[in-house]
Amino acid sequence: MTxxxxxxxxxxxxxxxxxxxxxxxxxxxxxxxxxxIALVRSYFYIAGTFWTTPTVVREVEAIRNPExxxxxxxxxxxxxxxxxxxxxxxxxRRADELETFHAGINDRLILAEAEDIGFSTLLSFDGDFVxxxxxxxxxxTLTTPAAFWESRAIPRGAPRKTEPxxxxxxxxxxxWRWDAP
Numbered sequence: 001m002t003x004x005x006x007x008x009x010x011x012x013x014x015x016x017x018x019x020x021x022x023x024x025x026x027x028x029x030x031x032x033x034x035x036x037i038a039l040v041r042s043y044f045y046i047a048g049t050f051w052t053t054p055t056v057v058r059e060v061e062a063i064r065n066p067e068x069x070x071x072x073x074x075x076x077x078x079x080x081x082x083x084x085x086x087x088x089x090x091x092x093r094r095a096d097e098l099e100t101f102h103a104g105i106n107d108r109l110i111l112a113e114a115e116d117i118g119f120s121t122l123l124s125f126d127g128d129f130v131x132x133x134x135x136x137x138x139x140x141t142l143t144t145p146a147a148f149w150e151s152r153a154i155p156r157g158a159p160r161k162t163e164p165x166x167x168x169x170x171x172x173x174x175x176w177r178w179d180a181p
Contacts, residue, residue: 045160
């Protein structure tokens, strides 16, 4: 990690969705559609890299479907690198402190790791995770992709920070674009 940490950290659900969106090219229409579109827009319109934590990496490594796991491994190493905590013992203590507010140990570890690494934002689709631990987060904002996207107030028609190449099928899709009305 450099002295100026990257801004955006993703939980494993967000990592999985970005991978799916960038390869499948299907506009989401399910109950998480708003969150998914906001996440993909953030990928293209906000400078920087999406990062993960060691716990997210362990969750990805636990994917049982060999094809899906290989796909995640391929994307994760280059597109979603894992930051490394500065003080693993402090991470464990912090995760234990958060048990009062949220039962999920992996969620607590992801938040504690993201805090220790120095990310400013942690994104999750998990409403319980955000609801239970959002107000407990220190030195970072734990939020949903839609709330994050909205908070950035990127004007319609703003230039993208990353572009799919002309031969990438996503270049022909419009559902993720934030073009002028």
